Amino acid sequence: MSELEYLSVTEDCPVGWCGFTAPNETADGEGAVSLFEAPQRDPRAPTFRRYDDPGVEALREALRQHNGLPQVEICAPSDLERIARVFYRDGFVVVRDLLDADKLASLRDGCVDQLSKILEIPGEGNRKYLTESFRLPHRYSYGTSSASRQLLHDDRWSSVVDLDTTTPILQKLFGPLGYNVIGAGGDVCLPGSIEYQNLHVDFKEDYQVSQERIAHAEGVGIKPRWRADQTLDPRSQQMILVRTPPVITINFFMSDLTWENGPIRHIPGSHAMPFAPPSQEDEPEWMRLSTLVGASAGAGVFRDSRAWHGATPNVGRQVRAMPNVEYGAQWLDDSWFERTMPDEIFQCLSQHAQNICQRVKSDPDVWPPGAGIMHPHTQKRQQAKEQDGKGDTT
Numbered sequence: 001m002s003e004l005e006y007l008s009v010t011e012d013c014p015v016g017w018c019g020f021t022a023p024n025e026t027a028d029g030e031g032a033v034s035l036f037e038a039p040q041r042d043p044r045a046p047t048f049r050r051y052d053d054p055g056v057e058a059l060r061e062a063l064r065q066h067n068g069l070p071q072v073e074i075c076a077p078s079d080l081e082r083i084a085r086v087f088y089r090d091g092f093v094v095v096r097d098l099l100d101a102d103k104l105a106s107l108r109d110g111c112v113d114q115l116s117k118i119l120e121i122p123g124e125g126n127r128k129y130l131t132e133s134f135r136l137p138h139r140y141s142y143g144t145s146s147a148s149r150q151l152l153h154d155d156r157w158s159s160v161v162d163l164d165t166t167t168p169i170l171q172k173l174f175g176p177l178g179y180n181v182i183g184a185g186g187d188v189c190l191p192g193s194i195e196y197q198n199l200h201v202d203f204k205e206d207y208q209v210s211q212e213r214i215a216h217a218e219g220v221g222i223k224p225r226w227r228a229d230q231t232l233d234p235r236s237q238q239m240i241l242v243r244t245p246p247v248i249t250i251n252f253f254m255s256d257l258t259w260e261n262g263p264i265r266h267i268p269g270s271h272a273m274p275f276a277p278p279s280q281e282d283e284p285e286w287m288r289l290s291t292l293v294g295a296s297a298g299a300g301v302f303r304d305s306r307a308w309h310g311a312t313p314n315v316g317r318q319v320r321a322m323p324n325v326e327y328g329a330q331w332l333d334d335s336w337f338e339r340t341m342p343d344e345i346f347q348c349l350s351q352h353a354q355n356i357c358q359r360v361k362s363d364p365d366v367w368p369p370g371a372g373i374m375h376p377h378t379q380k381r382q383q384a385k386e387q388d389g390k391g392d393t394t
């Protein structure tokens with residue numbers, strides 16, 4: 001029986017730990033295997049991808065003792081003032097109980113189904129799996145693995161874009177000017193993801209302060225000050241930039257984040273940094289350990305996409321899945337939006353969800369190219385998108 005018969009995102013399962021996949025190995029767009037160079041390469045990774053390898057056991061013990069931000073603040077969904085305070089201060093905030101039991105079960109099923117499509121493709125040589133193009137082994141993006149680059153065609157993702165628990169928080173953070181859905185996907189790491197992903201940002205601040213962005217800032221309580229020459233006071237300008245995140249991502253946790261299952265790491269206060277995060281060679285140990293250990297299944301993290309973050313080793317036996325939804329400020333230009341949500345999905349959404357999905361919905365009877373095709377390699381996805389698109393809607 002295939003190991004995928006036992007695939008789970010909540011229980012121990014036999015997937016992962018492919019000893020034939022070298023540390024820091026990656027694949028290019030066509031799938032050709034090579035080793036990562038800096039900055040993606042983790043120079044401190046164990047030498048072998050085996051559960052009981054001495055290097056892995058040493059890493060596991062270090063993580064057992066030290067992994068996790070001390071006293072991660074975890075907010076209740078109704079505590080909007082505290083959520084906003086922590087989010088603006090740290091660039092991220094963990095909120096518990098975002099998903100009820102039904103939504104959590106449904107999203108878990110979706111994570112297993114979509115991951116199965118990726119893992120069922122045989123690996124090169126003796127390897128168990130294909131590595132996703134330009135990523136570390138055993139780590140996949142649900143979004144980029146989809147040939148449409150999103151999973152908005154899957155109702156298990158589209159049904160969480162507007163929740164009683166998340167919408168008031170997004171309205172608080174984006175203010176009355178509003179926001180739009182950009183996409184949905186997330187990431188997943190298999191047991192045996194022994195490398196750290198380099199710290200990075202998902203959105204690089206461009207320091208443009210348009211009139212709409214100023215209006216966004218005023219909507220969340222900023223009172224801009226102007227100098228005599230009609231330019232913004234520098235402190236006001238900085239405040240506007242910090243308080244108007246262009247993109248906010250919610251990652252939902254399918255399982256408790258533990259010291260061993262690859263909890264996301266986030267560097268508090270980094271959303272306003274004008275310089276790039278440190279390379280893996282230069283990254284201090286405290287940043288490697290700055291993870292969200294302690295967050296529970298059904299909780300999630302609201303992330304300012306400008307903040308420094310990265311994936312961490314999964315040295316256990318459980319898959320760690322973190323599906324997401326990305327939202328953009330009203331003033332983001334059209335280049336951020338692709339029409340990846342089928343009309344038939346759109347028609348089933350709430351009125352508010354329809355309002356915020358206007359910029360990603362397809363026309364009636366137009367299937368989003370590539371939707372339904374999952375593949376780790378860029379070239380295969382491009383081919384599928386060009387040929388397409390008659391995917392499924394599971």
Ligand SMILES: [Fe+2]
Binds near residue numbers: 200201202309
């Ligand atoms: Fe990222």
